[in-house]
Amino acid sequence: AEHVTDRAWNGIGTTADGMRVSVLANVGSVTDTQTAVEAAAQGVGLFRTEFCYLAASDEPDVDTQRSAYAEVLTAFTGKPVVVRTLDAGADKPLPFLDSGTEPNPALGVRGVRVSFERTAMLERQLEAIAAAAADSGAEVAVMAPMISTVSEAIWFVERARAAGIRRAGVMVEVPAAALSIREILGAVDFVSIGTNDLAQYVFAADRTLGALAELNDPWQPALLRMIATIGHAGEELGKPVGVCGEAAADPLLARVLVGLGVTSLSMVAASVPAVGSALAGHSLAVYRQAAEEALAAPDPARAREAVHAVLG
Numbered sequence: 326a327e328h329v330t331d332r333a334w335n336g337i338g339t340t341a342d343g344m345r346v347s348v349l350a351n352v353g354s355v356t357d358t359q360t361a362v363e364a365a366a367q368g369v370g371l372f373r374t375e376f377c378y379l380a381a382s383d384e385p386d387v388d389t390q391r392s393a394y395a396e397v398l399t400a401f402t403g404k405p406v407v408v409r410t411l412d413a414g415a416d417k418p419l420p421f422l423d424s425g426t427e428p429n430p431a432l433g434v435r436g437v438r439v440s441f442e443r444t445a446m447l448e449r450q451l452e453a454i455a456a457a458a459a460d461s462g463a464e465v466a467v468m469a470p471m472i473s474t475v476s477e478a479i480w481f482v483e484r485a486r487a488a489g490i491r492r493a494g495v496m497v498e499v500p501a502a503a504l505s506i507r508e509i510l511g512a513v514d515f516v517s518i519g520t521n522d523l524a525q526y527v528f529a530a531d532r533t534l535g536a537l538a539e540l541n542d543p544w545q546p547a548l549l550r551m552i553a554t555i556g557h558a559g560e561e562l563g564k565p566v567g568v569c570g571e572a573a574a575d576p577l578l579a580r581v582l583v584g585l586g587v588t589s590l591s592m593v594a595a596s597v598p599a600v601g602s603a604l605a606g607h608s609l610a611v612y613r614q615a616a617e618e619a620l621a622a623p624d625p626a627r628a629r630e631a632v633h634a635v636l637g
């Protein structure tokens with residue numbers, strides 16, 4: 326709560342030379358919504374919809390979903406909210422999806438892959454999101470989790486458009502999607518990098534294992550290189566690139582991400598004021614220089630040190 330009252334944070338993310346960066350909140354419940362509003366977030370960059378399904382023993386019907394989503398969206402009338410479609414499986418198992426028998430759930434039928442098998446379920450969710458968007462007046466976009474190929478991205482965008490949702494994007498959290506980023510950016514309105522899963526898949530290191538925390542450190546230069554590939558493609562093609570994993574909540578790393586071409590940052594609401602005010606410290610050119618230093622470092626600790634030396 327201390328940084329929620331951070332005086333330097335005026336609710337607008339801007340570098341010292343005036344480049345706008347959206348500073349958004351991650352929301353996974355109605356309680357999170359309140360925190361996001363108090364933190365003066367500019368909107369929501371990741372609305373995790375699993376909460377609506379987790380409590381249920383079966384798929385919630387469209388009306389139930391509509392009112393659950395509207396409860397969150399009404400707090401953001403006129404503001405951008407990126408609603409992520411159901412990301413079930415692996416670390417987010419659902420009682421009514423029988424993925425429990427897979428030998429490798431993190432590599433299994435999870436995220437958007439569930440929607441390929443149960444397309445009508447995705448269509449019902451999109452219908453509920455479109456209705457809640459209309460109820461609330463929020464600037465709603467949708468995005469799909471765990472996209473791996475450009476065909477999958479096209480498939481999802483078509484379904485979002487069919488549901489009457491104008492803005493559609495995908496998460497980049499599978500390395501294959503990062504390697505196809507130009508083609509994917511051509512098919513979507515925006516992408517958002519999920520650094521939690523991207524780190525897990527880049528390093529072949531389970532994100533839930535404390536023993537592998539070093540490999541899942543978002544300061545790993547190899548992860549930053551993959552983010553650079555995505556950020557630079559976004560700059561060249563003029564498409565927004567967000568980060569909505571834990572990496573965005575670190576005020577030092579957030580500025581490195583901006584230096585890599587990231588245009589919006591979404592994080593746990595409590596970190597919004599600290600990240601928002603940190604952005605104003607230096608110009609984009611300095612963040613680019615900090616990013617170069619981080620990319621050239623041999624390990625996370627030295628990447629942090631090098632960036633500290635540039636940004637103070």
Ligand code: PEP
Pocket residue numbers: 371373412498518519520521522523569570571
């Ligand atoms: C991520 O993978 O970085 C992400 C933002 O999504 P989640 O943590 O919900 O998988």
Ligand code: MG
Pocket residue numbers: 470498519521522
């Ligand atoms: Mg993820």
